[in-house]
Amino acid sequence: MGASLMVVEVNKASLIYAGAKHKGQYILKDIDLTINDHEFTCLLGPSGCGKSTLLGLIAGFVKPSSGEILLDQEPILRPDINRSLVFQEYALFPWLNVIENVAFGLRYKINNKEERFMHAAKYLKLVGLQDHSQDTIAQLSGGMKQRVAIARALAVEPSLLLMDEPFGALDDHTRTNMQELIIEIWSKLKTTIVFVTHSIDEALLLADRIIVMASPDSGPYSHGEIKADLRISDPRPRELIDLNHYRREIQELLYQKQSFDAGI
Amino acid sequence: MLNDLKNRITVAKVGDYKFIRHRYIHRLIYVALLFTIWQTVISLELYPRYLLPSPYDILQTLIYGFSEADYAFAIFESLRRVIIGYLLAVSFGILAGIGIARYNFLDTTIGASLTALQSIPSVAWVPLALLWFGISETAVLFIVILEAFIPCALGVRSGVMNIPREIIRAAQTLGSKHLDLYIRVVFPAIIPQLVTSLRLSWAFAWRALIAGELFVSGIGIGQSLELGRSLADMSQVIAMILIIAALGFISDNLLFRTIEKNVREKWGLV
Numbered sequence: 001m002g003a004s005l006m007v008v009e010v011n012k013a014s015l016i017y018a019g020a021k022h023k024g025q026y027i028l029k030d031i032d033l034t035i036n037d038h039e040f041t042c043l044l045g046p047s048g049c050g051k052s053t054l055l056g057l058i059a060g061f062v063k064p065s066s067g068e069i070l071l072d073q074e075p076i077l078r079p080d081i082n083r084s085l086v087f088q089e090y091a092l093f094p095w096l097n098v099i100e101n102v103a104f105g106l107r108y109k110i111n112n113k114e115e116r117f118m119h120a121a122k123y124l125k126l127v128g129l130q131d132h133s134q135d136t137i138a139q140l141s142g143g144m145k146q147r148v149a150i151a152r153a154l155a156v157e158p159s160l161l162l163m164d165e166p167f168g169a170l171d172d173h174t175r176t177n178m179q180e181l182i183i184e185i186w187s188k189l190k191t192t193i194v195f196v197t198h199s200i201d202e203a204l205l206l207a208d209r210i211i212v213m214a215s216p217d218s219g220p221y222s223h224g225e226i227k228a229d230l231r232i233s234d235p236r237p238r239e240l241i242d243l244n245h246y247r248r249e250i251q252e253l254l255y256q257k258q259s260f261d262a263g264i
Numbered sequence: 265m266l267n268d269l270k271n272r273i274t275v276a277k278v279g280d281y282k283f284i285r286h287r288y289i290h291r292l293i294y295v296a297l298l299f300t301i302w303q304t305v306i307s308l309e310l311y312p313r314y315l316l317p318s319p320y321d322i323l324q325t326l327i328y329g330f331s332e333a334d335y336a337f338a339i340f341e342s343l344r345r346v347i348i349g350y351l352l353a354v355s356f357g358i359l360a361g362i363g364i365a366r367y368n369f370l371d372t373t374i375g376a377s378l379t380a381l382q383s384i385p386s387v388a389w390v391p392l393a394l395l396w397f398g399i400s401e402t403a404v405l406f407i408v409i410l411e412a413f414i415p416c417a418l419g420v421r422s423g424v425m426n427i428p429r430e431i432i433r434a435a436q437t438l439g440s441k442h443l444d445l446y447i448r449v450v451f452p453a454i455i456p457q458l459v460t461s462l463r464l465s466w467a468f469a470w471r472a473l474i475a476g477e478l479f480v481s482g483i484g485i486g487q488s489l490e491l492g493r494s495l496a497d498m499s500q501v502i503a504m505i506l507i508i509a510a511l512g513f514i515s516d517n518l519l520f521r522t523i524e525k526n527v528r529e530k531w532g533l534v
Contacts, residue, residue: 061433081439091430094531095452104448105438138532149434156438 045213050224349408361420419461423454
C-alpha cells in the first residue's frame, strides 16, 4: 500500500523439482514478471504449465530454487496475511460457522472480538451472504462456499489477493455469477488480484492483463515459461464477442506450441 | 403448495418413525427367540445345570450380586481403573500422534514400531506386566495404557497427515503460524478422526482391562469373572460376561457413536 506503484516483482525465478523421481528438472525457469498495484492480472495457460506453482511462489508456500520474488522491495519468504489466497476447493474451516470463517484472520489484526465480527459482517455483505452468517459450512452450496472464501480472504485487507482457479469447481451458471461478483468487488476495492485460470474466456472477461504461460516443449516434465503479456483495456462489463481478436491471438500462441509439439 | 410440502415432510417423518419402531420390534423378537431356545435346551436337560444355568438362574445371580454381593463395587472399580488408564493413554496418544505426523524421523522410528506393536494382542503383555509390576493394579494399568495408546497415536497421526494441504495453507495466508496454527487449525481439523480414534482406544482399553484383571488380585469385573471360574459358578461367569457386554455396548454405541455421528455431520463428512 502507499505511494509505491509496484507490488510484486519476480526476478529470474526458477523452481527445480525436489522429489526423488525427477530430481533436477525445472518446473519454472527464469520467470520475470512485475505485477502492478490495483491491477487485475490473470495467469493463463494449460494444465502443467506451472501457473499455480508460480502463484504458490508468490504466496510464499515454496521458495524459488534461484532468483527472487519481492513484495514492495521485500523478499517473500513465507506465507503472510498481506497475501491471502482463494482456493479452487474453498478450503473453508468446517468447524467454524460462516461469520467465524470470515473473521478467522482478523484475530491478528483486531483485538476486540465484537469489532472483528462487525468487520467480518461488512465483507460478508460484500459477497451477498449477510443473511447466512450463522450457517454451518456443510449447509452451503459450492458457490456460497466460494463467496465465503472470498470474503474471508478480503476481510484481512491484503495488499494482494491470490486466486487459484477459484471458479473451476462451479457449474457454468454459478461461475458467471461469481465472475460478475469478483469484478464488482474489484471495481469497489481495487485490491491487486492475481488470478490463475486455464479458461481463455474467463481471463478475457476479468483481466487488465493476461500472462500467457506454456511449456516450451512436449513431454510431461518440461518447465513452464511466460509466452506473452497482453493488456486488455476494454471497459467492463465485457462481452466475449468483442474480445475475439484477443482470443485468436492467445489461441495462436497456444496453438503454435501444439503444432510445434506435433512436429517433434 | 406449501401445505403439500408440509404434508410430504410429515409423511416422511411418520415413515421414519415406523421404520425405527420396526427396528426395535425386530430386535425384541430376536432376543425373545434366543431366550426361548436357551430355556428349551434347559428344559430338555441335555446339559447339567451347573454347566448351563437357565436365564432365570442368571437373573437371580445378578439380583443377588447387585443387592447383596459386590457387583456394583466391582463395576465401579473396573471403570475407575479403565478411565484412569484411558485418559492417560489418550493424552499421550494425541501428543505422540501430532509429534509423529510433524517430524519425519519420529514417524520412521516410533511410528513404525507402533504399527508393529499394534499386532500384539493385549493378553500377550500380561506375563510381562505381572513380572514387572506384580499381581497389582499397576500391571492392569500398564496393559490398558499400552493398548489404548497405540490406536490413539496412530489415528491422530493419520488424521494430521490427511488434513487437506489447502486448509493449512489458507490458515497460513490468513496469518496463523506456529503453535497458533496447531491450536486453531490442526487440532479442530482432526476432530472427526480423533473421535474415531478415541472410540477405538476405548474398545482396546476395555478389552485390555478385562484381560489384565483376570490375572491380578483385587476387586473388579475381571476378578469376579475369574472368581466365578475358580468356584465353578457358571451363573456368575455368564452374569459377568453380560455385564461386560452391556457396558461395552453402552459406551460404544450410545456414547461414542453418537458423538462421532454428530461431529461428522458438522464437519460435512456425511
